[in-house]
Amino acid sequence: MQAKTAKIKPSKIVHHYTLSHYIWIIVKYASLLLFSFMAVIPLVSCFVTAFKDDVEYQSTNVMTPPVSWVNFSNFIKAFQTANMGNAFKNSAIILICVLLISTIIGTQLAYVLNRFAFPMNGLIRNLFTFAALLPGIAMQVSVYSIMLHLHLVNSLYGYIIMMCGTDVISIYIYIQFFENLSTSLDESAIIDGASYWTIYWRILLPLLKPAIVTSCILKGAGTYNEYYCAMLYLQDKTKLGTVATSLYTFTGPLGSKYNLICAGVIISFIPALIVFIACQKQIYNGIAAGAVKG
Amino acid sequence: MSKIQSFFKSKKGQRALIIVGFSIIPLILLLVFTYYPFLEMIKFSFYNMRYAGARKFVGFKNYITLFNKREIAGSLVLSLYYMVGAVIQISIALYLATILSMKVRMGGLFKGLIFFPFLINGIAIGFIFKFFYTRGFVLDTVLSWIGFNMETLPYWLKDQAINNWSLVYSSFWKYLGQNMVLFIGAIMSVDAALYEAAELDGANKFQQFRYIILPSIKTIVTLNIILSITGSLSAFEAPYVITSGNNGTGTFFVVMNKIAHTDQKVGLASAMAVFLLVVILICTLIQKLLFKYIFRNANTDDESLKAKKAREKEAKAKLKAIKAEQKALKAAKGGN
Numbered sequence: 225m226q227a228k229t230a231k232i233k234p235s236k237i238v239h240h241y242t243l244s245h246y247i248w249i250i251v252k253y254a255s256l257l258l259f260s261f262m263a264v265i266p267l268v269s270c271f272v273t274a275f276k277d278d279v280e281y282q283s284t285n286v287m288t289p290p291v292s293w294v295n296f297s298n299f300i301k302a303f304q305t306a307n308m309g310n311a312f313k314n315s316a317i318i319l320i321c322v323l324l325i326s327t328i329i330g331t332q333l334a335y336v337l338n339r340f341a342f343p344m345n346g347l348i349r350n351l352f353t354f355a356a357l358l359p360g361i362a363m364q365v366s367v368y369s370i371m372l373h374l375h376l377v378n379s380l381y382g383y384i385i386m387m388c389g390t391d392v393i394s395i396y397i398y399i400q401f402f403e404n405l406s407t408s409l410d411e412s413a414i415i416d417g418a419s420y421w422t423i424y425w426r427i428l429l430p431l432l433k434p435a436i437v438t439s440c441i442l443k444g445a446g447t448y449n450e451y452y453c454a455m456l457y458l459q460d461k462t463k464l465g466t467v468a469t470s471l472y473t474f475t476g477p478l479g480s481k482y483n484l485i486c487a488g489v490i491i492s493f494i495p496a497l498i499v500f501i502a503c504q505k506q507i508y509n510g511i512a513a514g515a516v517k518g
Numbered sequence: 519m520s521k522i523q524s525f526f527k528s529k530k531g532q533r534a535l536i537i538v539g540f541s542i543i544p545l546i547l548l549l550v551f552t553y554y555p556f557l558e559m560i561k562f563s564f565y566n567m568r569y570a571g572a573r574k575f576v577g578f579k580n581y582i583t584l585f586n587k588r589e590i591a592g593s594l595v596l597s598l599y600y601m602v603g604a605v606i607q608i609s610i611a612l613y614l615a616t617i618l619s620m621k622v623r624m625g626g627l628f629k630g631l632i633f634f635p636f637l638i639n640g641i642a643i644g645f646i647f648k649f650f651y652t653r654g655f656v657l658d659t660v661l662s663w664i665g666f667n668m669e670t671l672p673y674w675l676k677d678q679a680i681n682n683w684s685l686v687y688s689s690f691w692k693y694l695g696q697n698m699v700l701f702i703g704a705i706m707s708v709d710a711a712l713y714e715a716a717e718l719d720g721a722n723k724f725q726q727f728r729y730i731i732l733p734s735i736k737t738i739v740t741l742n743i744i745l746s747i748t749g750s751l752s753a754f755e756a757p758y759v760i761t762s763g764n765n766g767t768g769t770f771f772v773v774m775n776k777i778a779h780t781d782q783k784v785g786l787a788s789a790m791a792v793f794l795l796v797v798i799l800i801c802t803l804i805q806k807l808l809f810k811y812i813f814r815n816a817n818t819d820d821e822s823l824k825a826k827k828a829r830e831k832e833a834k835a836k837l838k839a840i841k842a843e844q845k846a847l848k849a850a851k852g853g854n
Contacts, residue, residue, distance in 0.1 A: 362791035449639035512703025
């Protein structure tokens with residue numbers, strides 16, 4: 225009896241398995257294609273439209289491919305209209321300063337918090353964790369009045385100082401990394417007569433490079449794309465515009481010239497696209513590390 | 519003087535110096551740009567004031583206005599749309615993450631395409647979706663490809679029956695990939711041997727998901743669902759950049775932003791901010807309690823703390839041993 229069922233069943237199971245297997249493969253790729261299509265379509269339409277001149281834009285459907293794929297006149301015009309050269313310069317200055325300062329103070333704080341047991345250690349950690357709960361936009365109501373009092377409104381360095389406040393995620397990334405660096409490194413250096421500064425600067429910081437890259441990419445993307453505070457604190461748009469806020473030029477009378485706007489939008493995210501293609505792995509790691517903080 | 523100098527030269531002094539020196543700047547930044555404004559905000563909420571000029575103490579009047587103003591109460595209801603959107607987003611992100619963590623051709627490409635919108639700046643997204651939803655433009659064209667009649671389609675951003683869903687979709691579009699990558703990270707941290715064992719036992723994909731993947735990532739999924747509640751309450755970007763809060767799309771923070779920076783009713787805006795903060799803190803507290811009592815195995819923080827203490831003890835012991843050895847060496851040298 226048992227032998228009989230054993231003989232019949234396998235073929236049935238295998239058949240059933242392969243059928244569901246094929247269905248699963250179809251469902252799997254269909255859903256991936258569907259969601260990739262949904263992700264890409266708004267961007268594709270932008271791309272298509274950015275290459276059309278005014279007449280073509282008005283007379284053709286937005287999804288019809290342009291006559292010429294090398295008609296860059298919209299890009300040039302958008303770049304000039306929105307003063308994007310200046311915007312890229314400002315964004316670059318902000319990015320370099322913010323990343324440099326926040327990396328240094330972030331790694332220093334993480335070093336102290338991880339390597340030394342002192343009375344305030346837990347308190348400082350909790351202060352940073354709690355700060356992450358406060359939604360940034362709500363806080364700007366009163367931060368704005370403080371920035372006014374400190375005369376930091378409408379200056380690039382005021383905005384930079386504000387953006388340097390180290391966020392919890394990068395501190396977490398650094399602390400986690402420090403935990404995996406053996407303290408015997410520090411100890412042997414101390415025996416050799418090294419100061420704490422030397423240990424931090426010469427020994428640990430170079431080892432911390434992967435964590436620094438990860439958190440710089442995350443913080444860099446955040447800073448480059450930041451628009452709310454930039455609009456609030458960098459009010460002189462002609463001089464102090466960043467790449468994100470320079471796009472605001474296209475509201476108002478230019479608001480319906482989408483061929484120009486799409487070109488501007490594409491220019492604004494090209495740097496992010498390049499960094500994404502070059503550093504996918506680090507970006508994904510950073511996102512996953514951000515999840516750990518909860 | 520020399521006493522102070524010798525203190526800074528001593529091990530203990532050096533230690534104090536490095537602790538203070540390394541933590542003072544981040545702490546000042548934290549206090550100036552987070553905690554001081556936080557306290558100021560609470561203070562402001564009891565005043566009738568603008569950014570400049572005289573302020574008048576009004577007690578709880580701002581809070582009373584907060585609950586009576588139609589616009590504000592209505593804006594809180596809108597967060598329900600974003601909550602529903604967030605739950606759908608988490609489920610789809612989980613589904614895609616499960617697929618992408620298995621063997622898939624061109625998985626990296628799919629992952630990249632779905633993730634990239636996360637890296638586009640908010641104002642560009644505003645323009646992209648204004649364009650996307652314009653009558654006869656992108657969405658209408660795509661829908662007409664699959665047989666919809668363009669005439670019968672609604673105005674996606676004007677029609678109040680649908681415009682909040684349109685905005686929710688734009689935030690779904692931006693954050694789906696981020697959530698997915700987060701879940702992929704969590705799934706990848708599951709031991710691969712478990713899948714192999716399950717495969718050998720004849721478990722199908724659904725069973726693998728139900729009995730292996732889900733239990734090991736339920737902590738992070740629950741965490742994300744709870745975070746999405748606080749996130750929905752503070753929904754801001756989509757309505758701010760796409761519709762500027764017009765046509766009944768003003769969420770709580772969009773209304774607050776307008777009251778603070780356009781109307782300059784700083785007191786009322788502060789009261790709104792304080793109110794929402796309290797709600798968010800309550801949600802977070804519930805989350806912490808939930809995790810403490812329901813997901814006991816999730817308390818890895820405590821574990822790592824214990825592990826760390828043990829490690830520190832070990833390190834100290836080692837240091838002592840080394841010091842003793844050195845002393846012995848010195849003594850031996852002295853003896854010679």
